[in-house]
Amino acid sequence: MKKVLIVSSNYYEDISNNLLEGASKELKKNNIGFDVLFAPGCFEIPFLISKNIKKYKGFIALGCIIRGETYHFDLIANECARKIIDISNASLKPIGFGVLTCDNLKQAIVRSDVRKKNKGKEAANACIKLL
Numbered sequence: 001m002k003k004v005l006i007v008s009s010n011y012y013e014d015i016s017n018n019l020l021e022g023a024s025k026e027l028k029k030n031n032i033g034f035d036v037l038f039a040p041g042c043f044e045i046p047f048l049i050s051k052n053i054k055k056y057k058g059f060i061a062l063g064c065i066i067r068g069e070t071y072h073f074d075l076i077a078n079e080c081a082r083k084i085i086d087i088s089n090a091s092l093k094p095i096g097f098g099v100l101t102c103d104n105l106k107q108a109i110v111r112s113d114v115r116k117k118n119k120g121k122e123a124a125n126a127c128i129k130l131l
Contacts, residue, residue, distance in 0.1 A: 002131050004034040004124075005056040007049055009042045009063030009099075018112035019062040019098050019120030026124035032131075039063070042099055043076050046083035053091050058127045060096040062120050064112070067103045077101045094130030098123030 006023055010016045020036065027034045037052070039045050042063040049059050061084055067073040080099055088095040098119045102108040111119050 002032055002057040003055075004032055004058045004060060004127060004131075005049070005052055006034055006036045006060045006062060007039055007045045008036060009039045009045055011041045012064040012066070012105075012108065015064040015100065015108045015112045016062060018114055018118065019064075019100075019123075021114050022112075022118030022120030022122075023060050023062060023096075023098060023124040024120075025114075026121045026128070030128050032128065034060075041076070042080045045080060045099070046087055049084070049087055049095065053087065053093065056093070058094040058096070058131050059088075060098060060120070060123050060127050062098040062123065064100040064102065064108050066105060066108060067101075073101075094127045096123030096125070096127035 008016050008020050045061045065077045100111050111117050
């Protein structure tokens with residue numbers, strides 16, 4: 001059995017719980033063991049993946065960034081995605097990307113809903129396929 005680490009930002013707790021549920025169910029369905037670590041925000045996800053890169057075969061990054069009135073959204077979204085790609089390429093390990101970047105909470109709710117477009121499930125599937 002291959003082991004995966006899910007790193008979930010719990011800044012928007014309801015959203016991250018839905019993403020985590022979707023990813024967890026998909027990993028269990030495919031008989032893949034996993035652990036979960038929580039990050040305070042999406043910006044900290046790459047650090048936790050890097051810190052644990054040698055311990056796992058793959059990773060799933062989960063979180064939500066909602067656009068506000070400042071440049072902060074763009075900065076966090078772009079740098080989080082860039083760093084996750086960098087880590088994946090440097091380590092040659094798959095990282096399923098389930099970090100939502102939404103204009104508002106309503107979009108985030110739809111994209112995290114376990115009965116609809118759960119992006120946590122999609123991120124888990126991406127990681128599974130690359131393993």
